[in-house]
Amino acid sequence: MNDKKTIETSISHRERILGGLWGSLVGDALGVPVEFKDRATVQADLVTGMRGFGTHNQPPGTWSDDGALTLCTVDSLLNSEFDPQDMGNRFVRWMNDGLWTATGSVFDIGMATTDALMRIASGTSAEQAGGCDEYSNGNGSLMRILPVVLRFANDPVDRFVGRIDRVSSITHGHARSKMACVFHGWVVRHLLQGWKPQPALQAARVGFTERYERTPEFPRFQRVLADDLATLSEKKVASTGYVLSTLHASHWCLLTTASFEECVLKAVNLGGDADTTGCVAGGLAGVHYGLSAIPEEWRKTLLRHNDVESLFNRFADMAPPIT
Numbered sequence: 001m002n003d004k005k006t007i008e009t010s011i012s013h014r015e016r017i018l019g020g021l022w023g024s025l026v027g028d029a030l031g032v033p034v035e036f037k038d039r040a041t042v043q044a045d046l047v048t049g050m051r052g053f054g055t056h057n058q059p060p061g062t063w064s065d066d067g068a069l070t071l072c073t074v075d076s077l078l079n080s081e082f083d084p085q086d087m088g089n090r091f092v093r094w095m096n097d098g099l100w101t102a103t104g105s106v107f108d109i110g111m112a113t114t115d116a117l118m119r120i121a122s123g124t125s126a127e128q129a130g131g132c133d134e135y136s137n138g139n140g141s142l143m144r145i146l147p148v149v150l151r152f153a154n155d156p157v158d159r160f161v162g163r164i165d166r167v168s169s170i171t172h173g174h175a176r177s178k179m180a181c182v183f184h185g186w187v188v189r190h191l192l193q194g195w196k197p198q199p200a201l202q203a204a205r206v207g208f209t210e211r212y213e214r215t216p217e218f219p220r221f222q223r224v225l226a227d228d229l230a231t232l233s234e235k236k237v238a239s240t241g242y243v244l245s246t247l248h249a250s251h252w253c254l255l256t257t258a259s260f261e262e263c264v265l266k267a268v269n270l271g272g273d274a275d276t277t278g279c280v281a282g283g284l285a286g287v288h289y290g291l292s293a294i295p296e297e298w299r300k301t302l303l304r305h306n307d308v309e310s311l312f313n314r315f316a317d318m319a320p321p322i323t
């Protein structure tokens with residue numbers, strides 16, 4: 001498939017990588033003030049831009065755990081080619097010392113992530129640290145997986161999937177969480193090549209189905225694999241902290257909107273786990289629409305803007321050209 005209906009070539013690979021990274025951070029920061037608020041409450045006072053305070057009483061432009069762990073992952077990939085132990089160690093430094101936080105403090109952390117990082121801190125190897133039980137399927141690895149996807153999108157599928165699995169396992173080792181990260185990564189892999197959202201999703205569905213259809217967790221993914229994802233009404237789209245809810249909601253937001261702004265605001269205004277839905281949807285929309293589609297004012301409002309810009313530019317510089 002390489003006709004104009006499927007592929008958009010006017011956005012450079014670098015613009016897509018930077019768009020994904022900035023889009024994640026912006027989406028997270030837009031959602032932080034309304035995290036945990038129910039949908040009706042959020043929709044009575046819609047988020048339309050960067051706000052401060054609210055749920056966590058943080059200044060405008062503050063990212064949360066989603067953004068900080070994404071930044072730690074980018075930093076790790078700049079320091080070693082691929083080292084999950086190094087990533088895990090950086091995550092521990094985030095939890096204990098505030099590494100890559102916006103303000104120096106950690107104001108939000110998931111339970112599965114806390115448990116896993118305490119294990120790493122006491123000597124468990126990072127790839128063995130994530131919980132593997134069915135109740136450890138929050139969105140805590142999906143929200144931080146994007147840099148690994150962007151860095152290794154050119155790899156053969158087996159290695160691409162293997163690396164995503166290993167990085168999910170640092171905090172989330174259950175097959176459902178790992179498969180959600182892989183599904184998301186598979187869509188992003190195609191968006192990076194310029195595929196439009198619907199064909200990118202379709203290609204991901206085909207590859208994902210071939211790989212997993214005989215595994216026990218596969219039936220859980222029916223919803224994201226079904227043709228009608230784009231036509232679901234909002235009330236059928238949950239926005240909790242469950243990994244499959246975040247996966248559905250973020251891809252639904254990309255499919256049902258026509259700009260970066262519209263996509264990420266729709267995600268945040270679903271309420272619930274607003275920052276994480278915003279972060280994952282912002283990553284998708286940033287890769288699809290590119291860096292220049294992200295309102296500059298939103299990027300400039302992010303705290304530590306210069307530190308983030310320098311980190312992201314270094315990451316984009318080393319990313320291999322897409323083949």
Ligand SMILES: [Mg+2]
Pocket residue numbers: 064065066108275276
């Ligand atoms: Mg968060």
